[in-house]
Amino acid sequence: MTKPPASGLSLGIDIGASKTHGILLDADGSRLAETVRPTLTGPEGVVNTAVAVVIECLGQATAPDAAVSIGIGIPGQVDPATGLVRTAVNLGISELDLGQRLTAALGVPVTIDNDVKAAALGAANHLGVADGDLAYLNFGTGVAAAAVVHGRLVRGHGNLAGEIGHIPVDPQGERCQCGQRGCLEVLAGGGRIAARLAALGTGLTLGTLVQAAAAGEPGAEAEADRLCTGIALAVQLVVLTQGSELVVLGGGVIHTAPGLVPRVQEVLIARAEESEFLASLRLAERITVIPADYPVAAIGAALVGLRRTRAKQLAPIG
Numbered sequence: 001m002t003k004p005p006a007s008g009l010s011l012g013i014d015i016g017a018s019k020t021h022g023i024l025l026d027a028d029g030s031r032l033a034e035t036v037r038p039t040l041t042g043p044e045g046v047v048n049t050a051v052a053v054v055i056e057c058l059g060q061a062t063a064p065d066a067a068v069s070i071g072i073g074i075p076g077q078v079d080p081a082t083g084l085v086r087t088a089v090n091l092g093i094s095e096l097d098l099g100q101r102l103t104a105a106l107g108v109p110v111t112i113d114n115d116v117k118a119a120a121l122g123a124a125n126h127l128g129v130a131d132g133d134l135a136y137l138n139f140g141t142g143v144a145a146a147a148v149v150h151g152r153l154v155r156g157h158g159n160l161a162g163e164i165g166h167i168p169v170d171p172q173g174e175r176c177q178c179g180q181r182g183c184l185e186v187l188a189g190g191g192r193i194a195a196r197l198a199a200l201g202t203g204l205t206l207g208t209l210v211q212a213a214a215a216g217e218p219g220a221e222a223e224a225d226r227l228c229t230g231i232a233l234a235v236q237l238v239v240l241t242q243g244s245e246l247v248v249l250g251g252g253v254i255h256t257a258p259g260l261v262p263r264v265q266e267v268l269i270a271r272a273e274e275s276e277f278l279a280s281l282r283l284a285e286r287i288t289v290i291p292a293d294y295p296v297a298a299i300g301a302a303l304v305g306l307r308r309t310r311a312k313q314l315a316p317i318g
């Protein structure tokens, strides 16, 4: 990875619905310690899990007294200025003052950000464009994006920028949990895909979907087309709205379905053959995938903490 700027140790924690991943980096960006624990849900569960991961990671460090910045990535609506987390549905959180709770429990400032925004920073750092531009598209249970422009996250009012999962792309499509029809999340969110595959009753899974579609298995082709079209539209969307040269695809859906990304690129190339405008965008060429075993969100969370600490150090006094 590209090394973060030297400024003591940085600890990043990615709180996911099933597991919480912590990584401790030294000033050169090398991994000093790493730990994964199952996430306990609910406000108390999430706080207790995060505290346990911090203690476990720092306990593995050889220089436990060194200054450490702590950053957390968590799903939901997150205000990084206050550390308040809202509507992290899969974690059982409607509202949690996570920043203050962790700062009080650990005795050091803890910075909180949305997990997809943190992952975008991690991806930019990994790809050596920490001061450049990219869009990170996350296809997990839901769908969300985060854009980095000139090295800074695009946040928008209320940090809403990037919630593209609820952009309707098929007005005749299935109803989304948000109340609209045909949202991107309905086409390409892992939760909806799993439900449709289960309803087929053929034993088809996301892991076998693309292969089964290529073999012409009933139901598989339609589902693979729907998914790949959803991802392709999301790529087009972030390129046209953010102008991103690089589009990084991440999340469980991308890493669980072998052959998915090449099929998405085929869809983009086929669409470009019908449109000179789309062809000029070279959308298929902009796609990058970060290896599944690279902890992009946890490393991004470490960068979130590091950036906040450095910003405070640089702030004028008084």
Ligand SMILES: [Zn+2]
Pocket (backbone or CB within 6 Å): 165, 166, 167, 176, 177, 178, 179, 180, 183, 185
């Ligand atoms: Zn929706």
